[in-house]
Amino acid sequence: MVVSILGHPKVSSFLRKTKVWCRCGHFSELYQVLSNLIEEELWNQYVAECIQWEKSKNPNWKLVSFFEPEYPPNLKEIYDPPLVLACLGNLTLLQSPMVAIVGTRKSSPVSLFATKKLVELISANKDLVVVSGMALGIDRQAFLSALELQIPVVGVLGTTLGMEYPPGNRDLYKRIKEDPNQLLITEFLLKTEPAKWTFPKRNRVISGLADKVYIMESGRKSGTISTAYSAMEQNREIFVFDHPKQFDNEGGRLLLRQGAQRLFGETKFQIEEVELESKEMSYEEWRKSRTIPSGIGRDGEWKIDFTL
Structure with a gap:
């Protein structure tokens, strides 16, 4: 049986629509169900593509399916969890309590400074792991601060593990990949280019992994807001940093009006x-x-x- 079949775009789309995986307790059971439901010629094609991908993939990449004990428990709770994750690094982090720190790529200096201070406060809890999306701006600052304080990080990608996106974070990718105590994960297995639809999918995983989500700066229409709304649907605690010297935190202030908690005291x-x-x-x-x-x-x- 080929575990990566759960990450094939056609198969994962079929699974989202039918929810047949909800009735299965083991991967072998789901595999058998899929082989019976999907047209034989197409099924054989999908399996062949996945076998080829598994043969050519980086041997350090590990696949973790929804049915394995290594799969993160928080992520199992969400409405549409990825049924397989490609992972590079320390898999034990998937069982650790996580906090998500996210924000705009075009972040203001005060938000970057607050992100650094937040990570310093988080470092008091030695068990916590920081999860974010490997984007520029707030995501980058959160990870740089965490690495400096030797806090484990989990980077969730909106592309495959073989692609380092955005290019401006190649130094950060290098640091994470060279440190065996860090982790990169993605639900995108076969070749997937960065696109508008891949990042909202990534964002639901970021919030799904975490117990608390910290929004450090966000415009009204942004990927950060999609992470916040995913967090709302997943019943996660949401904290928003707001400061008059931010470039654009209209989205953050909207979240505060909707009941999110304010992060830090008054300026x-x-x-x-x-x-x-x-x-x-x-x-x-x-x-x-x-x-x-x-x-x-x-x-x-x-x-x-x-x-x-």
């Missing part, structure tokens, strides 16, 4: 009064008395009350 703005006098000042006198605008401290950090 602290400490505006100092500068008495203007017509006298000369040395550089040191000016530096000590100048006003720091926009909630930024003299050390370059944002004045935010960070509490979880």
